[in-house]
Amino acid sequence: MSKPTLYTCFSPALLHLYDVKRTIVVVIDVLRATSTIAxxxxxxxxxxxxxxxVERCIQLGTQIECITAGERDGQVAPGLQYGNSSFEYPESFIKGKILVLTTTNGTKLLHMALAKGATExxxxxFLNLSAxxxxxxxxxxxxxxxxxxWKDKPNLEDTLFAGAVVSKIKEHFSINCDASHIAENLYGIAKDDMYEFLKKNDASHxxxxxxxxxxxxxxxxxTPDIANVLPEYLDGKLVLQR
Amino acid sequence: MSKPTLYTCFSPALLHLYDVKRTIVVVIDVLRATSTIAxxxxxxxxxxxxxxxVERCIQLGTQIECITAGERDGQVAPGLQYGNSSFEYPESFIKGKILVLTTTNGTKLLHMALAKGATExxxxxFLNLSAxxxxxxxxxxxxxxxxxxWKDKPNLEDTLFAGAVVSKIKEHFSINCDASHIAENLYGIAKDDMYEFLKKNDASHxxxxxxxxxxxxxxxxxTPDIANVLPEYLDGKLVLQR
Structure with missing residues (x-):
């Protein structure tokens, strides 16, 4: 049996180039939406x-019992309760609650993948890399x-995560995709100290x-695998996959 | 005086994200249009x-005295005279002549840069890297x-060339662009043997x-600098910059 295909898409503005139907789309927003979600x-x-x-977040906050969260310029956005840091969501605080999270780039891509008919x-x-x-x-x-x-411009941190995934699963897939090779090579350079790599490369984010x-x-x-769960986007919500 | 900015755009489908006005756009199509042009x-x-x-190429061939060239699937396209290999254009053959060259991806980007008001x-x-x-x-x-x-999908070879340029001129520019850092890092890995790098990475092109x-x-x-001239796009034609 032939292997399934694997592609890396550097930006939501390139998603139309790929066949999203009958495909699992992994939405990657390392700093910090998908890290906070995990x-x-x-x-x-x-x-x-x-x-x-932020407006939609505030609106939902008045309609359902939930935590509203989101930042603008590194501060909790006016009208919301919490920020985008994963440190704000320990078990003692978040367990059993609904979190409404403002995330510009990540939400856009979730909606696009849904509209284009992704299977999953x-x-x-990195927090849920192995999962x-x-x-x-x-x-x-x-x-x-x-x-x-970031506003449709490719960024280092999301590319690095894509590269980490490629490096770990490539034997199982057919990869006719230069972007995946670019990402994997980048990860190969950075993996021993990704923090220093981003700092040295003056990553804009x-x-x-x-x-x-x-x-x-x-x-x-x-930090890999410190929240090693599998969030799935179903009916407009992210939940643990059963 | 502040330094001018430098951005790398991985695909024509991302060009709208960048401010092209009052900017020099370097069109990069390493395999093989811009190599053959140099x-x-x-x-x-x-x-x-x-x-x-190909149709436009054939049409121009009937209107002006010129060489028509272009390939489809690695063969000279039906109706044209020559292919896309730089080896077909030695001085003894091409000197003083007009070459009409079919190039899908490169021409598209030339037209886009022109339409968006690039200064130059x-x-x-690689053949004219230093120039x-x-x-x-x-x-x-x-x-x-x-x-x-390649059909708007980022590719290894054009990214590598962008990285080579970034590595050579970065001190003179302000670079707030992760794509440039990605390209430069990639070039850093590949530069000692780019042919092997492309082969090893199974670059699709x-x-x-x-x-x-x-x-x-x-x-x-x-191969760097073996045709070290500066082609400029003026009035629909590529000519040596005066």
Whole structure:
């Protein structure tokens, strides 16, 4: 039997080039949406509703019992209760609750993958790297690693995560995709100290977060398997896959 | 005085994200359009008219005295005279002549850069790497390294060339662009043997050309500075910059 295909898509603005139907799409938004999603679900959140604007988040907060969260320029956005740091969502706080999370780039890509008919949409981050890889290997289906990017511009951290996945599962897939090779090679250089790699390369998102004093968040978001769950996007909500 | 900016654009489908106005756009189509363009001009071609279809190429061939060239699936396209290999354009053949060259991805990007109001459009390949770098440093203007890609999908060889340029001119520019850092890191891994790098990474375009028996072309297209001229796109034609 021929192997399923694996593609890496560097930006939501390139998703139309790939055949999303009958495909598992992994949405990747390492700093910090998909890292926070993995953490909150790992710590027992009942579900996470990703929304693309602060206004929508505030609106949902008035309609259902939930935690509203989102940041603008590194601060909790006006009208919301919490921020985007995974440190804000320990088990003692988030267990059993619904989290409504504002995330511009990640939510956009989730909606696009849904609209284009993906078979399954999951979220990936270093915090749940192994769960994602084990699942993709087990499913034996075509895969697109979808980087949320930054306002559609490719970024280092999402590309690095795509490269980590490629390096771990490539034997199981047919990879006729230069973007996947670019990502894997990048990960090969960076893997021994991804924090230093981002710092040295002056990654634009690293820069933004470091300026806000969020180095601890950055290090957390680059730590493999500390929230090793499999978030799936179903009916507009992210839940643990059963 | 602040430094000019430098961005790398992995695909024509991402060009809208960058501010092309008041910018020098370097069109990069390493395998093989911009390599052949450098070679033909280096060997004395009077001008090169890039067109985006075989039909347009044939049509121009009936209207002006010129060489028509283009390939489909590694063979000279039906109705045209010559192919895309730089080896077909020695000085003894091409000097003083007009070459009409069919190139899908590269021509598309040339037209886009023109439509978006670029200050200057030049073409880059390893064959004229130093000429491009020296020019960009001297001009002190904002730069976009535009990869022609393959049907809008990012590719290894154009990304590698962008990385080579970044590595050589970065001190002269302000680079707030993760794609440039990705490209530079990739070039850092590959530079000692780019042919082996493409082969090892099973680059999709390498694969296509190698299947057609074009290894010699591939090696040629990865050799720096053997046709070290500066092609500029002016009034629909590529000419040596005066």
């Amino acid at each position: 953490t909150a679900l790992y710590n027992g959140a009942r579900e996470i509703i990703p929304v693309d604007s 949409i999951i979220t990936g981050s 994602v890889c084990d699942h993709l290997i087990a499913m034996k289906k075509n895969v697109i690693l979808g980087c949320a990017a 690293y820069h933004r977060l470091a300026n806000y004093g969020l180095e601890r968040d950055l290090r957390q978001c680059l | 070679t033909a001009l280096y060997n004395g071609a009077r001008e090169i008219i890039p067109v985006d279809s 459009i030049i073409t880059g390949s 491009v770098c020296d020019h960009l440093i001297a001009m002190k203007k904002n730069v976009i390294l535009g990869c022609a890609a 390498y694969h296509r050309l190698a299947n057609y028996g074009l290894e010699r072309d591939l090696r040629q297209c990865l």
